[in-house]
Amino acid sequence: MSRIQLKSRAKINLSLDVLGKRSDGYHEVEMIMQQVNLYDTITLVDRRDRETIEIITDCEYIPKNNGNIAYKAAALIKETLNIPWGIDIMIEKHIPVAAGLAGGSSNAAAVLVGLNKLWQLKLTTEDLMRLGVKIGADVPFCIMGNAAVAEGIGEKLTAVKGLENIWMVLAKPSISVSTAEVYTQLDLSKIEKRPDTQKLLKAMELGELYTLSQNMVNVLETVTEKKYPIIRQLKKKMIEYHAVGSMMSGSGPTVFGIFKTYEKAKAAYRNLKIINKQTYMVQSYSKGNRDE
Ligand SMILES: C[C@@](CO)(OP(=O)(O)O)[C@H](O)COP(=O)(O)OP(=O)(O)OC[C@H]1O[C@@H](n2ccc(N)nc2=O)[C@H](O)[C@@H]1O
Numbered sequence: 001m002s003r004i005q006l007k008s009r010a011k012i013n014l015s016l017d018v019l020g021k022r023s024d025g026y027h028e029v030e031m032i033m034q035q036v037n038l039y040d041t042i043t044l045v046d047r048r049d050r051e052t053i054e055i056i057t058d059c060e061y062i063p064k065n066n067g068n069i070a071y072k073a074a075a076l077i078k079e080t081l082n083i084p085w086g087i088d089i090m091i092e093k094h095i096p097v098a099a100g101l102a103g104g105s106s107n108a109a110a111v112l113v114g115l116n117k118l119w120q121l122k123l124t125t126e127d128l129m130r131l132g133v134k135i136g137a138d139v140p141f142c143i144m145g146n147a148a149v150a151e152g153i154g155e156k157l158t159a160v161k162g163l164e165n166i167w168m169v170l171a172k173p174s175i176s177v178s179t180a181e182v183y184t185q186l187d188l189s190k191i192e193k194r195p196d197t198q199k200l201l202k203a204m205e206l207g208e209l210y211t212l213s214q215n216m217v218n219v220l221e222t223v224t225e226k227k228y229p230i231i232r233q234l235k236k237k238m239i240e241y242h243a244v245g246s247m248m249s250g251s252g253p254t255v256f257g258i259f260k261t262y263e264k265a266k267a268a269y270r271n272l273k274i275i276n277k278q279t280y281m282v283q284s285y286s287k288g289n290r291d292e
């Protein structure tokens with residue numbers, strides 16, 4: 001095998017709670033993560049004629065050097081296992097960048113999973129997840145896929161029954177948000193509303209979309225929404241267009257809406273696309289292997 005192609009899926013946070021700050025600057029979280037079928041395509045080409053890692057992409061918003069998180073993933077594998085071979089990493093970007101959708105983390109996860117196969121390294125999923133967290137807090141979830149409760153800094157994962165093929169609309173306003181800044185600006189003493197994770201999980205388990213949608217809470221909204229009123233406006237629009245619930249994903253700024261039917265999602269998508277260019281209609285993804 002000289003090349004492999006993988007789907008690198010985005011995630012949304014159905015809930016996000018921050019429990020405390022650690023001495024290394026990271027925050028303890030409790031969040032429900034769900035993959036969606038908006039994905040980048042990652043193609044890895046084995047290059048044994050040289051040692052270097054090359055990033056090939058037509059996306060102007062991501063680095064093409066060692067600043068690219070996909071590059072970091074390949075470098076970590078090469079360094080950890082002392083591998084002399086080179087690799088071409090082609091990234092076809094569809095997930096908006098710096099959006100709260102873990103596009104970068106998902107690319108890194110795909111590279112770890114892909115290189116394990118391409119170079120027949122025989123690392124277990126747990127091995128890959130342990131490597132992944134060294135690159136980013138969301139990378140282990142992107143390796144595991146589907147839906148999970150994430151604790152610790154996001155790396156302690158428990159698989160849960162995810163939402164299957166639920167229609168959603170994602171709207172990314174044309175602003176970029178720094179995850180580090182959002183966490184830094186969060187005042188833990190001022191959080192008024194926190195998610196009830198158990199209640200949300202029960203709703204997911206029973207397929208009670210209304211209960212789930214009405215009880216979603218993301219404590220990082222307090223920071224990002226205050227700075228960018230467009231987030232509140234997009235949430236309001238989602239509800240006006242008949243979403244059963246709407247919330248910001250991760251550190252933002254992407255807002256997602258959950259819909260009961262394809263038709264309702266489609267109508268909302270059409271209307272939102274007029275006022276917000278980066279609008280996507282997606283389905284939740286909760287089955288199968290990440291590279292199928
Ligand atoms: C907020 C979330 C929710 O899923 O997602 P995004 O909005 O980035 O998609 C994650 O917690 C983001 O995970 P990820 O984007 O992988 O974070 P990293 O690259 O490891 O960290 C970027 C910065 O965010 C802060 N950070 C991140 C995770 C965490 N649990 N506590 C933190 O304080 C740290 O300041 C860190 O330097």
Ligand SMILES: Nc1ncnc2c1ncn2[C@@H]1O[C@H](COP(=O)(O)OP(=O)(O)O)[C@@H](O)[C@H]1O
Pocket residue numbers: 061062063067068069070091096097098099100101102103104105107108179250251252
């Ligand atoms: N392969 C990559 N895909 C996306 N962003 C990347 C990548 N490599 C590096 N980055 C940088 O990482 C930052 C966060 O990107 P991203 O992972 O899309 O955001 P988020 O964590 O909010 O979902 C951006 O500033 C981007 O330039």
